[in-house]
Amino acid sequence: MTRLVTSREAILALAILILLAVIATRFPGFVAPANLARVLTDTAPLILLALGQMVVIVTKCIDLSVAANLALCGMVAALMNGAGLPLPLILLAVIGLGAALGAVNGLLVWRLGIPSIVVTLGTMTIYRGTIFLLTGGAWINAHQMSDAFKAFPRAVVAGLPVMAWIALAAVAAMALLLTRTPLGRAFYAVGGNPHAAVYTGISVGRTQFLAFVLAGALAGLTGYLWVARYAVAYVDIAGGFELDVVAACVIGGIAIAGGSGSVAGAVMGALFLGIIKNALPVVGISPFWQMAISGSAILVAIAFNAASRRDPGRIILKRAEHRT
Amino acid sequence: MTTANPATTGRQIPDRLGSPAARALKSWEALLLVTAIAIFILNSLASPYFLDPWNLSDATFNFTEKAMIAFAMAMLIVAGEIDLSVGAIIALASTVMGVAMAAGAPTPVLVLLGLGTGLACGAFNGLLVARFGLPSIVVTIGTMSLFRGISYIVLGDGAFTGYPPAFAWFGQGYVVWVITVELVIFALAALAFGILLHRTNFGRMVYAIGNNATAARFSGIRVDRVRFILFLLTGLMSGIAAICLTSRLGSTRPSIASGFELEVVTIVVLGGVSILGGSGTIPGVVLAAFVMGLVTFGLGLLNVPGIVMSIIVGALLIAVIALPRLWRMARGA
Numbered sequence: 001m002t003r004l005v006t007s008r009e010a011i012l013a014l015a016i017l018i019l020l021a022v023i024a025t026r027f028p029g030f031v032a033p034a035n036l037a038r039v040l041t042d043t044a045p046l047i048l049l050a051l052g053q054m055v056v057i058v059t060k061c062i063d064l065s066v067a068a069n070l071a072l073c074g075m076v077a078a079l080m081n082g083a084g085l086p087l088p089l090i091l092l093a094v095i096g097l098g099a100a101l102g103a104v105n106g107l108l109v110w111r112l113g114i115p116s117i118v119v120t121l122g123t124m125t126i127y128r129g130t131i132f133l134l135t136g137g138a139w140i141n142a143h144q145m146s147d148a149f150k151a152f153p154r155a156v157v158a159g160l161p162v163m164a165w166i167a168l169a170a171v172a173a174m175a176l177l178l179t180r181t182p183l184g185r186a187f188y189a190v191g192g193n194p195h196a197a198v199y200t201g202i203s204v205g206r207t208q209f210l211a212f213v214l215a216g217a218l219a220g221l222t223g224y225l226w227v228a229r230y231a232v233a234y235v236d237i238a239g240g241f242e243l244d245v246v247a248a249c250v251i252g253g254i255a256i257a258g259g260s261g262s263v264a265g266a267v268m269g270a271l272f273l274g275i276i277k278n279a280l281p282v283v284g285i286s287p288f289w290q291m292a293i294s295g296s297a298i299l300v301a302i303a304f305n306a307a308s309r310r311d312p313g314r315i316i317l318k319r320a321e322h323r324t
Numbered sequence: 325m326t327t328a329n330p331a332t333t334g335r336q337i338p339d340r341l342g343s344p345a346a347r348a349l350k351s352w353e354a355l356l357l358v359t360a361i362a363i364f365i366l367n368s369l370a371s372p373y374f375l376d377p378w379n380l381s382d383a384t385f386n387f388t389e390k391a392m393i394a395f396a397m398a399m400l401i402v403a404g405e406i407d408l409s410v411g412a413i414i415a416l417a418s419t420v421m422g423v424a425m426a427a428g429a430p431t432p433v434l435v436l437l438g439l440g441t442g443l444a445c446g447a448f449n450g451l452l453v454a455r456f457g458l459p460s461i462v463v464t465i466g467t468m469s470l471f472r473g474i475s476y477i478v479l480g481d482g483a484f485t486g487y488p489p490a491f492a493w494f495g496q497g498y499v500v501w502v503i504t505v506e507l508v509i510f511a512l513a514a515l516a517f518g519i520l521l522h523r524t525n526f527g528r529m530v531y532a533i534g535n536n537a538t539a540a541r542f543s544g545i546r547v548d549r550v551r552f553i554l555f556l557l558t559g560l561m562s563g564i565a566a567i568c569l570t571s572r573l574g575s576t577r578p579s580i581a582s583g584f585e586l587e588v589v590t591i592v593v594l595g596g597v598s599i600l601g602g603s604g605t606i607p608g609v610v611l612a613a614f615v616m617g618l619v620t621f622g623l624g625l626l627n628v629p630g631i632v633m634s635i636i637v638g639a640l641l642i643a644v645i646a647l648p649r650l651w652r653m654a655r656g657a
Contacts, residue, residue: 062461108642108646112645112646112649112650112653113649114642114645114646114649115599115600117406117461117599118589118593118599118641118642118645119642121586121589121590121638121641122590122638122639122641122642123638123642124586124638125586125634125635125637125638126635126638126639128631128634129631129632129634129635129638130635132629132631132632133632133635137629137631235631243465243468243469246462246465247465247466247469250462250465250466256459256461256462257459286477286480288473288476288477288479288480288481288578289473289476289477290473291469291470291472291473291476292469292470292473292474292476292477293473294469294473295466295467295468295469295470295471295472295473296466296470298462298465298466298469298470299452299463299466299467299470302458302459302462302463302466303452303456303458306456306457306458
């Protein structure tokens with residue numbers, strides 16, 4: 001029971017509830033179910049990317065190229081739609097392309113042993129630049145997209161738009177993957193102790209590669225959803241979004257050193273940022289405050305994580321030292 | 325953020341070292357020098373305008389501001405840390421100078437404020453990393469949002485313009501003939517950081533910490549203090565770069581210097597500094613800055629758009645690390 005109360009997830013859930021309560025005291029309309037559903041839909045891209053990023057971070061890596069991957073896949077989706085291809089094919093193509101872009105990151109990390117931050121700083125600019133090469137910098141606007149293409153993420157099923165349902169389905173699938181499959185355990189093993197993982201027969205590089213592929217596939221899918229929902233595609237969509245994604249993970253208590261973190265944490269980290277983003281205009285604060293607020297939230301979250309987690313191995317050693 | 329595969333880590337130590345001359349020839353710095361000369365020749369063949377001294381002088385603006393920060397960043401990365409907030413520090417320092425300028429502050433005050441803001445931001449990063457023991461990569465991702473976020477709060481979608489004419493000297497002035505003020509600052513910074521890293525006890529401490537922080541601590545090095553000073557230096561150099569960039573552009577927008585952190589890290593890595601810490605030299609970083617500047621300027625002369633250049637920079641960043649590893653793998657197999 002005490003473990004439940006002091007867990008990061010519980011504290012974060014409490015923080016979100018307090019945040020909502022404070023907003024509700026002045027703007028009760030914000031916590032109306034219809035508006036909360038809107039906030040969830042609006043936060044769906046962040047949730048989807050945070051799920052992928054979380055797995056990558058758990059394996060001791062980081063993927064800064066997810067936003068560029070999203071933008072490239074979104075542009076490809078818009079171009080395919082312009083060529084008259086059917087929606088199911090487009091969906092398969094963006095997920096496949098996203099996974100392939102993630103695989104490029106993963107292969108460079110796995111086969112060449114290049115630190116993931118360097119790889120993804122590089123591929124971030126390469127992927128985004130590729131959009132320019134594809135289009136020459138042109139925009140694809142709403143009138144150039146078919147109605148079916150634009151309508152799919154907004155279609156309401158059982159009270160929620162498809163976009164929100166996709167995010168919820170991804171959350172459920174990821175929770176199952178991480179807690180109920182050998183691959184899920186492998187992600188944690190690789191991040192928790194790479195040397196021990198090798199001795200238990202887990203390939204560290206291959207597991208990290210799979211994490212990148214997973215993050216890439218989610219980014220590709222989100223690329224289509226993003227472009228279809230906002231009905232515009234250009235080089236700079238979701239610019240800087242990778243920082244929001246990392247922020248969501250850090251706020252959600254995913255340890256940047258790898259090995260620990262939960263789906264619930266990542267989702268709540270994303271929701272926390274999403275609620276702030278949606279509440280700012282309601283409360284009457286300029287949206288220009290958002291960047292500084294999310295920066296502060298990251299710093300508070302890492303300070304909090306560091307304070308609540310002490311390396312248990314070291315504590316035992318120190319006790320042993322004192323005893324002698 | 326080390327992702328080393330345990331199966332492949334462990335440093336290879338050769339049985340005997342080659343002669344110093346042979347090693348110098350095979351060094352990363354020699355390779356960079358050859359690359360720089362080759363690009364220089366290619367550029368002069370590709371465009372008849374390249375060899376004009378005024379054009380070459382303009383070309384230095386492509387790298388001087390970034391390279392100033394790269395020297396400090398190189399020491400930080402050698403010590404096993406990283407600072408991704410340098411672009412945001414420039415934005416905040418530039419905004420502070422803009423606010424003071426709007427209030428009628430004279431040029432010396434603007435310069436002091438720029439330097440002070442840089443130092444304060446560096447101290448903030450250093451405090452969080454060294455004092456509270458937080459990982460530098462997330463700390464600086466956080467402060468990157470925070471510092472630039474403050475600029476956005478102050479400026480919104482507006483801009484500061486109308487800096488005093490005397491202030492323009494830093495980014496637009498010439499010392500003699502085609503030698504710009506920025507180029508002189510760059511050269512002085514290269515000299516200062518070269519001496520600091522390669523000729524002082526402090527420099528040896530930086531290498532020691534980067535190779536093994538625990539061993540460094542046991543040998544009596546105040547690891548946290550060295551780390552704090554390195555963040556302070558990076559903040560200071562970002563402040564200087566902010567003065568130069570603001571003076572050169574003559575305006576401040578909150579999006580100023582966005583993406584600088586990527587290019588600075590690329591220069592450092594291209595200069596042969598190991599991203600895992602523990603090795604690298606300042607002359608390498610100087611040469612890498614020239615290579616980057618020549619590549620981007622040459623491509624600019626050929627009318628290659630900026631975003632295509634950024635693809636090349638990104639590919640360069642990966643290639644310079646990947647190629648030696650591929651080479652080693654091919655020889656090992």
